[in-house]
Amino acid sequence: MEETRAAEWNSSGWTFEQAMRRLEEIVRQLEAGDLPLDASIRAYEESMKLVKFCREQLDKAEFQLEKLGQELADESVSP
Amino acid sequence: MEETRAAEWNSSGWTFEQAMRRLEEIVRQLEAGDLPLDASIRAYEESMKLVKFCREQLDKAEFQLEKLGQELADESVSP
Amino acid sequence: MEETRAAEWNSSGWTFEQAMRRLEEIVRQLEAGDLPLDASIRAYEESMKLVKFCREQLDKAEFQLEKLGQELADESVSP
Amino acid sequence: MEETRAAEWNSSGWTFEQAMRRLEEIVRQLEAGDLPLDASIRAYEESMKLVKFCREQLDKAEFQLEKLGQELADESVSP
Amino acid sequence: MEETRAAEWNSSGWTFEQAMRRLEEIVRQLEAGDLPLDASIRAYEESMKLVKFCREQLDKAEFQLEKLGQELADESVSP
Amino acid sequence: MEETRAAEWNSSGWTFEQAMRRLEEIVRQLEAGDLPLDASIRAYEESMKLVKFCREQLDKAEFQLEKLGQELADESVSP
């Protein structure tokens, strides 16, 4: 199942929220400690990717917000 | 749903009050943080447009009011 | 409802008192700030017309009173 | 009601007393301030007519004594 | 049966956990002491291979962890 | 039968355990003391060969054990 998920993940049509949910699931599994060794490693690896993806999404979002704010500021100054 | 709204909005048969209510809804959603991340961004963008729309409505209204007030002032001076 | 009223008003079979009551109602509504923006504008416009109408009525009334008083004075002097 | 009264008045079969009472009523109504504006004006106009009527009545009045016939036994006794 | 297992083993689709379970089974068998000498030796030989496999798995896992940790650290520092 | 056995034995497809069992049998026969001397001597001579065989087996096993243990130890040190 993890394989499938990881695959799904790499195909990357995921939203931030899906990524976060997956990340939480992984963290929970890792915390529970009931994964086989290689699955643990893969899960850990996936979690790293998810963290990275989420961070990027957030950065992107922040950037968009800033851009929007800037546009609005320009508009409200210029006209 | 937000998509639909934004669409509705752009078709612009809205009143000032509707725009304000929508703004309040957006603020509430943003403050609660319960929108998906991308929806949040879109909501913010929408809110900025709504603010602009509201301001324009108010400018228009003010202009009309001033004109009306002026007419009255003219009448009450002249006759 | 405001539409209807404004229409009624323009058809102008109104009495001074009705006009004053309507004016008071409008002022109250405007002061309470519970009218929608466009309705506010219309209400303001209506109020301007009402003020004008009422003033004219009062002027007319006063003029009539003066005239009547004059007639009486003439009569009581002449015969 | 005022309309009716004013009309009645003009038809002029009124007595001095009726005129006086009407005048008093009008003055009371006017002073109470509960007449509509146009009714006030009309009332004032009516009051002028009433005063005029009463004055004329007084001016043209001639005292009259009417004696009813009753046979009295002994008129000469009375002091 | 052990032959079969060892064979299966050499074809190596095994996981760490399966290997560990097999090791424990071997221990149990050896403790029971009912294995013929050459079977014991073969079992021991198999167990040594399993130990080796497990070690490698652990080494690999550890290495991957190091690498991932390093990557994450690099990313969270650099951008 | 013993003949056959001894013959069998010399053809040498025996295991350590078979050899040990044969040894025990020989001991039991010798202890019973009802063998003719030459049979005894032959039995004894056979036992000597069996002992030799067993010892060799054990030595071989010991050697293998040592070798396997050594290999594993080497591996765990070197890489």
Place this chain on the structure above:
Amino acid sequence: MNALTRAADAAEAVLSVTELNRRIKERLESDPRLLQCRVVGEISNFKHHPSGHMYFTLKDETSRIRAVMFSSRNRRLQFQPEDGMRVIAFGSVGVFERDGQYQLYVEDLEPDGLGALYVRYEQLRQQLAAEGLFAQERKRRLPRFPLRVGVVTSPTGAVIRDICTTIERRYPLARVVLAPAQVQGPDAAPTIVRALELLYGLEPKVDVIIVGRGGGSLEELWPFNEEMVVRAVARSPVPVVSAVGHETDVTLCDFAADVRAATPTAAAELVCPHQAELRAYLEQALARARKAAFVKVAWWRDRLSDLATRPVLRDPARIIAARRQLVDYIETRVREAQRRPIGLRRRTLAELERRLQRVELRGAIQARRRDLMRLEHQLQSLAERQVLLQSRKLDAMIGKLEALNPLAVLRRGYGVILDEDGQSVITSAQSLVPGKRIGIRMHDGTVEAEVKARGGDAGGRVEQLRLDL
């Protein structure tokens, strides 16, 4: 006189006081003129004794007499005698011997003249009052602007003249309708009633009626106390002003009327307004109406200007300004809130990362390594033990075998003779024929030998010795 003469005639005859008083008493009480006599006089020193008897003095301008009226007599009196009251007493003169006093024993007492009328007046007043004829709530207000004023009085007297003069002067609008009546004398009452009835039936109606006559004695005013007159006044359909006599004279007619006037002139003044006042009122009314109308207009103007100058109308930008504030406020909130979803998520993400970091994969690997090591050691020792066990078993076997070594006796010098091929043991000498090749097994080896002889020649010759072991 007779007694005195007699006393002079018989000087020596001395009388006791008692005898004298008795003689006086006999004399007085035998005079018919002093029995059943009527005396008029004024009451003074009136005392109503607790025993019920009344004691008083009757007097006139020059003289007085004591009087007593016993309770058996005075119980029936219609009025309460009092000092100053003129009364006619009916009774007889008697003597009270103990005091030597003569006095009038009153059997009946009535008020003198007017007093009697007064009593009738009072009785009738009480009766009619009890019927409610004089009740205050029956009183009507006078019409304010009467057109026809009915007057019931003598057509020739001053009353009608006064009334006409007054009304003509004050209020010429009103016509006076005179219903003549006799206002005094025993026949007056019916004429008054008839006059009233006339006015009551008149068409057009009179608005108010004045009933009047000038001042006079009680007897003169009496018709206006007559029951028929009072009742006639009381049933008048229009308000009645009673103006009978002077102010001090109150007739029952006054009580029955709606208003009482002190004089006829006062009645006329009550009945109609003064035209000067009316004219003044008209002026005033006009001025008041005018003022009220202007006040009304001014009041509306104030209200209108109050409304028109309300901030919201004068400065409609306020309507907008409040909303602008709202927009600003909401924009501020939006701007403040815009990063909140990101912030919240960053926190969640950071928390997940922290949790990830806390996950001890390395530790898990170490634990597994330890498990593995333990297994390895176990395996090693188990495998070694297995070999050791077998090798001990083998050693034990060897020990036993050594003890059972069939060749052990050979050490003590025994040898075993084997056949030529060393396979079987030769147990009988019979089979040892000379020349037969045999093997001899000693403890330390086997030699080949050849049998040389048998029997006695016990010593064989060993040709060859070879160690086979």
